[in-house]
Amino acid sequence: MTKDTRVHIFVSGKVQGVYYRQNTLQKAQELGIFGWVRNLSDGRVESVMEGSRADIDKMLAWCKEGPLGAKVEEVKFIDEPYKNEFSTFDIIKSL
Template identity: 40%
Template structure:
């Protein structure tokens, strides 16, 4: 199990990106959180097994219908927070 910090840029706000990402995460068994950032990007903390995490990152590169993803930056982090589900913040 590992945690990824994922930053998604492009047209990712106002296109149901967070809602659709939560649906994907729930289906894949990913825990964590997603939130809009003031600069127009989306910040995700995703916790789970390696293979589902990679599939989730690949989904982020496409995003929801209407999204135009410019870049996805995923980095491993040592997360100490315990996630119980995948939540939309804000």
């Protein structure tokens, strides 16, 4: 599959304190998605991901459920131009 898709994601609800970022990291690695995830000071989780459209769609579906203990209220995402800028998926410093 061609890796040609990039999305910028914001997840709101009960998504901090429930290992959302760690589980996002594991799911992204499982799907071969690169990018990053972090907590925001307003309680949301933000992520930028690059991969194939099919894998990104699987990841977006997962983001709507999240890990056990999460209560996802909303997932907003913006398609962005693919940049091929990542070689890993990381949890980065929270804002």
